[in-house]
Amino acid sequence: MNSNEKNTVLYEKMAAEQDIFRDWLKSQSPEEVLNHAYEYTVREDIVMAMEVLELTDAQAQALLDSPSPLADVYRHFEKLETGYMDVIRESIEERANEMHRAKEEQRAAPIYPHSAAYASEHGEMAQYRASLQVSLACKEAIEQAINAHYGDNRLNTEAAVKEVLEQFGPERMQVILANTVLKKEHDGRISRDNKAWAKTIPMPEDGGDPRHSYVLVVDKVNPGLTDL
Incomplete structure (x- = not known):
């Protein structure tokens, strides 16, 4: 056998x-399976490497002479x-840094002030869509925060607000809440003061x-709980 054939036989x-x-x-x-999980994974990697590795004739033959080359x-x-x-x-630190940067970028993301039609006419659809995505995330975060901090017929308003503020900042949170209140203007569960605000x-x-603006309405919680 030549070296290529020996490498193939060794891989097999x-x-x-x-x-x-x-x-x-x-x-x-x-x-017992868990005890051997690391060994199994490394052995899989060795076999995978052997599939493309080109050993010399002598190297391949030396391993072929072993009754269990993989174990060796x-x-x-x-x-x-x-x-x-x-x-x-390094992976932990790098991923933590990436997530921190993403969080800071999300919090600092500007609210696009114009309509979709304006954005389309002025070549700013990327900015419009980016702002809309962050606003949708903010709306969902408000719903999640209310659900997470509501219990025994009481909302821990301070904790809910703090959670959303840390992610999105005050401006976007206020816009989402104000938009929700405006779309529910005739809902008696929302106070007059909040409607005026x-x-x-x-x-x-x-x-x-x-x-x-309707897709940004906080609608998965009782409207009265949006009186933050």
């Missing part, structure tokens, strides 16, 4: 060895000092098409 031998190991694992208790490679890997935990720590909040233009 390792894959068959992994199949036997997998079948054995399936017969074990859940606790795994045992060698176990002894190596790797940067695995460093990668894990809602009329003082500058609202984005709707261009005569109120559909988007």
Whole structure:
């Protein structure tokens, strides 16, 4: 056999060895399976690497001479000092930074002041859609905060407001709440003071098409609970 053929045979031998190991694992208790989870994953990676790896003739033959080349490679890997935990720590920090940046960007995102028609005419649909998406998220966050902080017929208003403010800032939260109150102007569960307050909040233009303002109505909670 030439080296390419030996590499193919070695890959097939390792894959068959992994199949036997997998079948054995399936017969074990859940606790035993968990004990071998790391080993199974690494062995899978070794087989995957072997599928594309091109060993020299001598290297391939040396492993072929082993009755269990996959287990041999795994045992060698176990002894190596790797940067695995460093990668894990870096991944945690990088993801935390990404999420923090996204949160800050969301909180600082400006409210697009014009209608969809205006945005279309002026090539600003990207800004319009981005603002709408954040507003939809804010509306949902208000609903979730009210549900999360309501219990025993009482709303912990301070906690609910704080939760939404931290995510979206005061301006967008006020616009969503004011929009909700304006769309429920005839609802007796909302106080007159809040109805008067809602009329003082500058609202984005709707261009005569109120559909988007209706999708921003907080409607998955009792309207009386939006008296924040």
